[in-house]
Amino acid sequence: MTRASKAMWTVLLACLSAVFVTTSHAQDAVGVEKLTGTLAKIRSTGSVTIGYRDASIPFSYLGPGRRPIGYSIDLCLAIVDEIKAELGTDTIQVKYFPVNSQTRIPLVVDGTVDLECGSTTNNLERQKQVAFSPIFFVSGTKLMIKRGAKFRSYRDLKEHTVAVTEGTTNEAAIKAVNAREGLGIKVVEFRDHDQSFAALASGKVDAWAGDDALLYAQAAESKNPGDFVVLGDYLSYDPYGIMFRKNDSQLAAVVTATLHSLAASRELEQTYDKWFLRQLPTGQRLNLPMSAQLAEVIRIMGDDSGTQ
Numbered sequence: 001m002t003r004a005s006k007a008m009w010t011v012l013l014a015c016l017s018a019v020f021v022t023t024s025h026a027q028d029a030v031g032v033e034k035l036t037g038t039l040a041k042i043r044s045t046g047s048v049t050i051g052y053r054d055a056s057i058p059f060s061y062l063g064p065g066r067r068p069i070g071y072s073i074d075l076c077l078a079i080v081d082e083i084k085a086e087l088g089t090d091t092i093q094v095k096y097f098p099v100n101s102q103t104r105i106p107l108v109v110d111g112t113v114d115l116e117c118g119s120t121t122n123n124l125e126r127q128k129q130v131a132f133s134p135i136f137f138v139s140g141t142k143l144m145i146k147r148g149a150k151f152r153s154y155r156d157l158k159e160h161t162v163a164v165t166e167g168t169t170n171e172a173a174i175k176a177v178n179a180r181e182g183l184g185i186k187v188v189e190f191r192d193h194d195q196s197f198a199a200l201a202s203g204k205v206d207a208w209a210g211d212d213a214l215l216y217a218q219a220a221e222s223k224n225p226g227d228f229v230v231l232g233d234y235l236s237y238d239p240y241g242i243m244f245r246k247n248d249s250q251l252a253a254v255v256t257a258t259l260h261s262l263a264a265s266r267e268l269e270q271t272y273d274k275w276f277l278r279q280l281p282t283g284q285r286l287n288l289p290m291s292a293q294l295a296e297v298i299r300i301m302g303d304d305s306g307t308q
Contacts, residue, residue: 042092047092050077050080050095052073060073116243122239133259134256139214139240141173157185164196171187220285
């Protein structure tokens with residue numbers, strides 16, 4: 001096992017440990033305790049608010065009719081179904097609220113958004129502010145360049161410009177590498193992934209640092225997918241989770257039980273195939289097979305579902 005692989009598995013195990021601490025099924029918590037936290041709020045208001053991204057393809061983005069769709073959205077809707085079952089009602093309304101890299105955590109913390117369903121990395125720093133679901137995707141920071149550019153590694157971008165989406169772990173990753181290796185890279189921040197990609201496509205920057213799946217997806221959805229190349233170097237490893245408010249044991253139980261059940265039934269794997277292997281609503285295919293790391297995470301979740 002390489003040093004990078006060991007580091008990746010250390011991160012994954014730490015995140016798994018953090019999200020598996022809730023082992024009681026939501027029915028136990030709701031059945032014997034008075035409703036509290038988000039479930040009480042949902043019962044009172046008759047609605048649950050999902051925070052979505054407008055350009056995190058294929059996780060969370062605006063599809064036909066400007067409706068939020070994607071891999072993460074499907075998983076959150078499964079959680080909503082479980083919430084309805086726990087509350088014994090089918091009348092819960094799903095509302096959608098747009099978030100971006102800068103606003104997503106504050107909007108969860110202040111109660112505007114109940115479930116943040118995007119492409120958010122679960123790390124220890126963010127766990128100080130919010131809670132996370134079990135891991136549902138494993139990504140990592142890479143660099144995308146225009147085909148024909150003479151860059152073969154991140155080190156070749158010394159003294160060049162790299163776009164990042166502000167508030168992302170990718171921003172932190174490229175800045176850390178830049179400082180550690182003294183590359184003199186000029187990091188240019190943009191509000192969202194569409195703007196970062198547009199900067200690369202127009203030649204305003206030499207590369208875009210982003211999660212590898214998002215890079216591939218953004219290129220696939222562009223007019224000329226063949227114009228872009230993703231370099232092989234990983235600058236970070238990033239396990240994704242659905243965010244919700246901290247110290248909410250009842251909602252945590254529902255979220256965890258839902259993801260474990262989806263893993264055990266293989267519905268989680270089928271949902272992955274829907275968004276990463278099959279034709280997207282736009283007609284494109286990403287053709288990104290599930291990584292061995294994610295397959296192992298899902299297997300562990302499925303095996304653990306019987307203890308929930």
